[in-house]
Amino acid sequence: MKAIVLEQFGNIDNLQFKEMPVPQPQAGEVLMKVVFAAVNPYDRKVIEVYGKEAGIQLPVIPGSELSGIVEATGEGVTGFQPGDAVCGNPGTFGGCYAEYAVVKAADIVKKPDPVSFEAAAAIPVAALTASKAILDEGGLKAGEKVLIHGASGSIGSMAVQLAKAAGAYVLATGSGKNEQRIKELGADVFIDYTTQDFKTVANGVDLVLDTIGGQTQEDSFAVLRPGGRLISLIQPPSEEKAVQHQVHAKMIFGGPNADRLEKSLQQLADGVLKITVEKVYVLSDAKEALLAMKNGHRTGKLLLNP
Ligand SMILES: NC(=O)c1ccc[n+]([C@@H]2O[C@H](COP(=O)([O-])OP(=O)(O)OC[C@H]3O[C@@H](n4cnc5c(N)ncnc54)[C@H](OP(=O)(O)O)[C@@H]3O)[C@@H](O)[C@H]2O)c1
DSSP states (O other): OEEEEEOSTTOGGGEEEEEOOOOOOOTTEEEEEEEEEEEOHHHHHIIIIITTTTTOOSSBOOOSOEEEEEEEEOTTOOSOOTTOEEEEOOOTTOSOSBSEEEEEGGGEEEOOTTSOHHHHHHSHHHHHHHHIIIIIITOOOTTOEEEETTTTSHHHHHHHHHHHHTTOEEEEEEOGGGHHHHHHTTOSEEEETTTOOGGGTOOSEEEEEESSOHHHHHHHGGGEEEEEEEEESSSOOOHHHHHHTTOEEEEOOOOOOHHHHHHHHHHHHTTSSOOOEEEEEEGGGHHHHHHHHHHOOOSSEEEEEO
């Protein structure tokens, strides 16, 4: 099969488009023919920055979310059979940038017919991370005020929709060209981070979702009400600042969650959730897609088509 293979950490240029053996499913696993794999910021960060310290063994095929067709199942798999249309989030560097991928049966779900293969590949990381952050860990309730940073991005735009559906008042920071899209998704207030200081707009906030880190995270403590919560996807927040502002702050990680993914796909099928795909690249152009991701200013997900 054709695959994108990383043989050395440090640079996107180290990725090779090459022939690899088709992986074989072991017990509890499923072999998928990949229809689309999504490109995520984390893929690039692992290649360039974290791969070694994360203990990822080389060579490795990147990619952590995909849609496709079940080709074969390993021993003990009962929920899937060849021909099923499926999608999922098999974790960091789950081998999705390839014509075929082996995933744990527990990490994938069936794709409802009305959901396209594009949308099914684009939604798992965004929906699972955003819902874990604002609903499970953030405990967002109806009537609360939430500030979502990076709402023009994949995770943030999903968080806006989930927060609105939960009955929250939603303030959203992002880049200006996405304002209309993010307001249509449910933001009550859009703050263009390139021209506005969110601290002058937001106050008394119950929950902040930080998808940016750095100064944005630092400044977020000041807009929370006492007893408020800050959930970061980027870096552990300062414990000292949390005590000083009398708030709860922590960093969390997303991850596979089949029940939640099934629910998100149904919401997509029902038109309750939306996911935007900006561009589809052929698999051999994975480096180009990762560079576009690195350069920022995306308006939707980037996909690879083997
Ligand atoms: N902890 C976890 O488990 C987990 C899981 C998934 C993702 N993540 C991380 O979460 C981050 C977001 O992921 P994503 O897929 O949503 O990325 P994305 O699609 O690239 O979105 C990031 C968005 O943030 C906007 N932005 C940049 N600087 C900003 C600022 N100072 N204030 C407000 N908005 C700003 C960007 O706008 P412009 O580019 O137009 O300026 C872009 O729309 C990434 O760093 C990713 O690695 C963590």
